[in-house]
Amino acid sequence: MLDTGLIVYPGFQVLGLSMCATFEIANTLAQREVYGITLLSERGGLVKTSAGFAVETEAFDARRFDTLLVMGDNVVRPVSPGMSAYLRTASAITRRLGSICTGADALAQAGLLDGRRATTHWCHARELQKNYPSIKVEEDRIFINDGPIWTAAGMSACVDLSLALVENDLGEELARMVSKQLVVYHRRAGGQSQFSVMQDLAPKSDRIQVVLTYARQHLKADLSVESLAQVANMSPRQFSRVFTSETGQSPAKAVENLRVEAARLMMEAGSHTVDAVAHEAGFGDQERMRRAFIRAFGQPPQVFRRAHRP
Template sequence: MHQIGLIVYPGFQVLGLAMCAAFELANSAGDEPLYRMALLSETGGLVQTSAGFAVQTEAFDQRGFDTLLVMGDNLIRPTTPGMLEFLRRASLGTRRLGSICTGANALAEAGLLDGRRATTHWAHVPAFRKAYPNVKVEEDRIFINDGHLWTAAGMSACVDLALALVEMDLGGDVARKVARQLVVYHRRSGGQSQFSVMLELAPKTDRIQAALNYAKQNLKAALTVEELASAANLSPRQFSRVFHAETGQSPAKAIESLRVESARLMMESGRHSIDVVAADTGFGDRERMRRAFIRAFGQPPQVIQRASRG
């Protein structure tokens, strides 16, 4: 029996409780329940969620847990001395210790993430980096496992983390079955800040949308302004003006963003070489792609490729 303790506190983000569904469904994979879950808080009793209702919890004690996970919050709140003491003590005997979203702040404040790789919600990364310079923060990961420590990004990433823990305990077949029951991906490709370029550009007319659709389907081609203008049924001069007015970007910048997004997806979802990715996404050569990645992410493709396999 795997004992899972979810550590909560007043105002914690209620979506974190969604991960319980993954463990609940995994319990149906065997003849007997495989997981037992408990909600823990410093003093026990009712604890209010971010949604306004309260949940019943058990107070911290000396029980042993296989896995302990600190829930996240919409805000960054100070960690109480009692919580820090509990986490430090638990880190000595708990097989897996982890966090969701801003729960990483509690682990970091307890000194448990020093020298470790970790992630948190993308919106809180700058403040986290400043507060905990000894932590190796990777802002574009859904979750990270470093030794016995697991950290996840914000919001729905809690389900991704739960599925990864189920896979570790019970195997890939069970994790895939649970994912299908939850109607989610077993493994999401891409990082937490991977907002679709098409959505970010948000063209207002069908003509510009048509040009972007054409570009996305033909990234391997040169994609000149003349080609895109033809797809939009506009003159090149008119196309450039309308495109910038609707998207706030030049056609060249938008195409580079589409290529970068496509290249990163290829690297994260497969074992393609840098040269193959550069060719298939229209960069032509690895040096041109390297410069585009540094502009977009501040890191070369090799670093992102290694991180996706970590």
């Protein structure tokens, strides 16, 4: 059995506990108790969550765990000397250490992230980098695995991390079955951005939201103003005016951004040729995709593939 300890402290973000469901369902589908879950805290006993209710925990001791994961918080809190000491000691006998969100600060203070790549919630990433310059903080990642250390972004990224751990232990097929039971999409890749074009656009009306969803699902189709206006059941002139008013971008710019986002993820995954990426993302050819990447990032698409090679 893989003993898994979730390290909590007063005020920890309650969403982190959702990882327990991933491990629970993995046990059910594997038809054996693969994971044993223990909530740990420095002194043990009841520990209050960010939502106000408390959970029962066991105190730090010499027990050996297969995996230890430090929960995150809504704010960055000082890390106690006791937790730092426990993590340093545990690092010598634990197969995997990880963190959710601001839990990365605990690993950093214990010196466990020195010289490694790591991530955290995007709004705390720059502070983490400033406080610990020896860490390569990548703020635009869902999770990162660097050797025995796994760090994840904030909030729902804990589910992506737990699914990745299950996949690492039990294989992709079982992890996919777990995600299906959880009624979530199969886990987002670790290199996937914490940000989303769809979130940035944030239209006010369902009509424009439907158009954006259609565009994202049909990147290879004709996504001209005239075609999108038909989806919205509006005249091209009215559609263009309403779309720009609600999203702050022209339809053409929004479509390009959706295609760039899709292409970037495919380039980072490294499983398609550049020609295939340009075709699948709807650019048609490499040159149009290259110009779009330069406008968006100031770099050609090949840079993203090189940066994510193992």
